[in-house]
Amino acid sequence: MKKIFTKKLALALVFMATISVMPHVHDENCGYDATTDSGCEFGVTTYGFGHFGD
């Protein structure tokens, strides 16, 4: 019983470690979708937008 529990714990740790090093991409950031490999087109970022004033 104890052995199985330790195995599960080890698996969980490995899983969490894998998740934490995986690239963390938000679609919110610029519409960049890593899975479709389409890449960002020109101007999908907010770069060109300016502000009116403080």
Added chain:
Amino acid sequence: METAIGPIFRLNRMERKYVLNDLTEKTNLSRAKISNFENGKIKLPDNEVRELYTIIGIALHDVCENEVFRKVSNVLFEMYNSIYYGKKADNELKQLNELKENARYTYPYITWLFGEFLYYVYNYDETYNYEKAVKTILNHKRYLSEKIKQMMYDTVGVYYKNQIRYEIALSNLKWAIQTNIDETVLAMAHYHQAMIYVEKGSSFKALSALETAKRIFDSDMNHYRSFLCTFELATVHAHFKEYKKAEELLKKCLKDPIAENNKIMIYNNMIWNYILMKNLDSAIRYSQYAINVDENFPLAYMYLTYIYWKKDNNGQVERYRKLMLEKAEYANKYDRYLLDAISTLTSRKTKIKRKEKDLMRAFINFRRIGDANQSMFVLELLISLFDKDLVKKTEYMEYALDLYNLEPEDDEPYEWNTPPYWF
């Protein structure tokens, strides 16, 4: 507040560039005693304080601290109010300068210094020493009243925002929001926070901050600030790819009397929105409007160069490329990197290797100033440059992924998209 006189004396001494040794030579006081006095640990009798002030060339005269504090604070509140309603605060600065002589001896001096800082944050002046002012104000913030402290956090946030130091700006704005004494300052802090979120590309956060700010501005009948919120809101909508909505909001801004003398930034955002909508003809039209308003607006030429490059109209590309390079002197240093990058990209003669090198240089420069959006923009150009070269394309896509890992949304908890059922 009595002990403020020592630390404030030190500020005056350093302003006049005197060192401690200058004082010990000319008085009977020991170095340790003066040092303790300056640190606020001990008090000195009035005549000795007066003597110290005489040495550094300031005649100390008797003032009623609380009276001075009240006056300085009132001018400060008026100044903040003018800024809040988008009016000029030159008159308040004049009043503040008249109060300097009386304010400089004790604790109101920090409030006074903050007033000066407030003015120059909203009216940029390259001769003003911002770094020094921020350091002094933050080191002596215990001499500020709670309400002024909240204003101070907001203003320091704006200063760091303009310096593109977003993390430190956000932490200051968060303090301003947490202090929550004055609703006006609260709304301002939310608005400034939204501007940073827009720059960082966190649109959901920007949207909620803007909504909070706009609600307060509307209830204050502050049309100027509501206008600014609408303007930012258009950017957020464009970011959500709701370009029609963004166009609608920008057109609303364009009709507003506030925009009467300052249409260039609205045109700029309009053009960008049309480029995103792939409505290149409207983008060209608005670029022409922008040039009509200000013929030295370098970004308009950049947009035209890019649009004609997209349209494969080489004659126009060359024409606007030349104009863009001529007008580059009017751009700030960050925009200039961008103009260089576009110029390289659209040049027909430049070889692809040279283009890559130039774009990489722009990328490194943008990384150095820590602006993820601009870095991302150049990476997108690089990716489109190597559309057919899969090896290079993948390489730059990996850069793009790295870029996102460098700027994670650290205050958002990680969400488990797929629960780990399997164990």
